[in-house]
Amino acid sequence: MFHNIGVPGLILILIIALVIFGPSKLPEIGRAFGRTLTEFKSATKDLVSGETEDDIQSKEVNKPIN
Template sequence: MPFGIGIWEMLILLLVLLLVFGPKRLPEMGRQLGRGMREFKDSVTGTGKDDDDAAELPPPEPVEAEPAESASATRERDTVA
């Protein structure tokens, strides 16, 4: 057994976990632990796809240019003489 834990210690630990978290949450916690370990392994080994590749950004919207008259009028109002 890993870390010198015997079969009886493992059974007691599982019984305590069952009493604390209940039978409905234990499978969910096991799946989350497995996903976390898999993501950690993938990030350390460099396998798997990058997050940047998965997220596709929409194309930028075209920006309309301001008419020359409104830009000069705005500049005249903002200046202080």
């Protein structure tokens, strides 16, 4: 999908984002985007491994205490 963007296209997108959102909002948007990617990555990892939220929670509850 984004194979043909290149560096000039990426710079143009960043400049447009800077104009639209302003310099104060860009770090917040970047953090939110990063958190979203992290959550998505962990969710897909759980789906691939076949574990559900109930499985994960039961493992946390049944952990042995050292």
